[in-house]
Amino acid sequence: MSGRKQxxxxxxxxxxxxxxxxxxxxxxPISSLLGVLRxxxxxYVLLGLALxxxxxxxxxxxxxxxxxxxxxHNPYRKCLGYSFVGFYVSSITPSATGGQPAQVYCMSRxxxxxxxxxxxMLLIAVxxxxxxxxxxxxxxxxxxxxxxxLGKGMGVLVLYGGGVMSALTVGMLSFLxxxxxxxxxxxxxxNLLGRMGLKGLRERGLPRLEKQMAEYAAGAACLKQxxxxxxxxLGLSALQLTALFSVPFVVYRSFGLSSYGLAVFLGTQAVVxxxxxxxxxxxxxxxxxxGFVTAFTPLFGAALATPAMLVSRxxxxxxxxxxxxxxxxxxxxxxxxxxxxxxxxxxxxAAGKPSFAxxxxxxx
Numbered sequence: 001m002s003g004r005k006q007x008x009x010x011x012x013x014x015x016x017x018x019x020x021x022x023x024x025x026x027x028x029p030i031s032s033l034l035g036v037l038r039x040x041x042x043x044y045v046l047l048g049l050a051l052x053x054x055x056x057x058x059x060x061x062x063x064x065x066x067x068x069x070x071x072x073h074n075p076y077r078k079c080l081g082y083s084f085v086g087f088y089v090s091s092i093t094p095s096a097t098g099g100q101p102a103q104v105y106c107m108s109r110x111x112x113x114x115x116x117x118x119x120x121m122l123l124i125a126v127x128x129x130x131x132x133x134x135x136x137x138x139x140x141x142x143x144x145x146x147x148x149x150l151g152k153g154m155g156v157l158v159l160y161g162g163g164v165m166s167a168l169t170v171g172m173l174s175f176l177x178x179x180x181x182x183x184x185x186x187x188x189x190x191n192l193l194g195r196m197g198l199k200g201l202r203e204r205g206l207p208r209l210e211k212q213m214a215e216y217a218a219g220a221a222c223l224k225q226x227x228x229x230x231x232x233x234l235g236l237s238a239l240q241l242t243a244l245f246s247v248p249f250v251v252y253r254s255f256g257l258s259s260y261g262l263a264v265f266l267g268t269q270a271v272v273x274x275x276x277x278x279x280x281x282x283x284x285x286x287x288x289x290x291g292f293v294t295a296f297t298p299l300f301g302a303a304l305a306t307p308a309m310l311v312s313r314x315x316x317x318x319x320x321x322x323x324x325x326x327x328x329x330x331x332x333x334x335x336x337x338x339x340x341x342x343x344x345x346x347x348x349x350a351a352g353k354p355s356f357a358x359x360x361x362x363x364x
Contacts, residue, residue, distance in 0.1 A: 010092050016285040024289055028306055036307045044254030048315035051243040051250065056324075058240035059083040059124060062233050066120045069226050072112055082106050084327035091283040091321050100125070106331055119218050123233060126176065126219075129169040131237035135245070136162065136274040139267025146268055149298045150275075154291055157275040164278035175216035176223070183213055244316060245269040248296060251312045260299050268295050283317055 025033070060079040067074050085106050086099035093099070104117035112120075139146065140158070150158065174182040190205045223230050249265035272291040276284035289309055297305040 012094070013092050013282040013285060016281060016283075020286045020289050024293065024306060024309070033307060033310075036304065037311070039255060040251075040311055041254040041256070044250050045311070045315060048247045048250045048254075048312075049319065051246050052316060052320045054243040055240050056080065056083045056087060056320075058236045058243070059086070062124050062127070062236050063120055065229065065232060065236075066123055066222070067107075067112060067116070069222055069229060070116045070119070072116070074107075074110060074112070078110060081327060081331045084324040085331055088321065088324035088328040091317070091324070094280040094282055115215070115218070118215055119222065122172075122215055122219050123222070123230075124237075126169070126172050127230070127233040127237040128240070129165055129172070131234060131241050132270065132274060132277070133162070133165055133169060135238075135241055135266070135270040139270045143264065143267050143271075145298065146264075146271060146295065150271070150295055154272075154275060154294050157279075157287065157291070158271055161274045161276065161278045165274065172216075175213065176220045179213065179217055179220065182216075183209070241270070241273075242266065245273070247316045248292075248308070248312050251308050251315070252300065254311065255300075255304060255308065257300070257304075264299065268299070271295065283321070285317075288317070289313055 057080060060076060060083040063079040063082055064074060064076055067079070082103045086103045088099065089102040090099035100118075100121040103121060104114055107117040107120070108114050136158075147155070171182070174185075186209055187206075190201075190209065193201050193205075245266045246262065248269050249262050252260070252265065272288070272295050275291055276287045279287055281287065292309040292312060293305045296308060300308045
């Protein structure tokens with residue numbers, strides 16, 4: 001990510017924070033708001049931050065597992081650094097996947113081939129999306145009161161986010177497990193666009209499609225040779241999201257409230273996360289805060305909904321953005337670690353690992 005883009009992303013994030021703060025806090029007297037926030041139990045805030053460490057740590061463990069299957073021996077602390085970098089860059093860019101190229105770059109500095117770094121991020125993204133859709137769909141069906149509380153506006157966002165993520169997930173799973181069918185469908189779409197006069201788009205799209213197909217084929221080969229890998233990654237994604245979605249419940253308990261159990265908070269936050277996941281905004285700032293207030297007002301009550309949002313988002317986004325920014329700076333400044341270079345056997349095929357060269361031949 002270039003310095004100019006990073007500055008623009010940061011400026012956009014700050015602008016969104018200012019606008020969001022104005023609209024959400026304009027009817028909240030500062031003195032009363034501060035009085036409510038003083039009631040927060042600091043121990044629960046620390047617990048919330050610990051849950052965010054679990055959130056980032058699960059992705060780091062996924063990276064360690066995948067890279068290990070590909071013949072690399074990156075220690076867990078390095079993988080944790082990649083995850084912090086991904087959180088930070090994704091938070092200041094208008095795309096939820098904006099941090100992935102930065103993570104691949106950091107891995108390449110430690111001797112991981114860029115193709116293998118991209119494969120790592122692909123598998124993590126697939127498992128994350130499957131887990132999030134499962135979580136949100138279960139909550140949507142099991143919590144009728146939540147559907148009523150969201151109203152039409154948030155309902156539209158839920159349908160939009162769910163539709164976009166479902167389409168992406170089905171497409172990614174198809175490319176992984178039904179590559180021939182998926183390739184024919186993708187080429188058919190590009191050919192149709194060409195016949196409609198968008199030949200330039202078709203000509204640019206075909207090489208990109210071949211590159212993506214090679215990555216997906218390598219991912220499928222990796223999963224086939226390691227049948228326990230996908231369930232392990234999916235389980236870590238579920239644990240990762242459970243930690244993230246538990247933060248509002250921790251905030252709820254920090255106010256001394258106990259009428260509702262953990263499950264309703266997990267489901268409510270899952271639906272809110274799905275609703276804002278496809279929006280091209282840094283950190284989903286604005287809709288995430290507004291969605292929280294709308295969805296959680298029945299649980300916290302009107303008087304505490306906004307203070308709870310400030311504490312919850314402060315833990316799960318703003319405070320952790322600061323932490324991840326510091327870690328990202330440290331990762332950027334550190335020198336390349338020679339002991340993290342890939343093993344002497346550089347051809348993964350020779351070591352029984354899936355290679356992109358081999359995958360490309362399957363695609364073609």
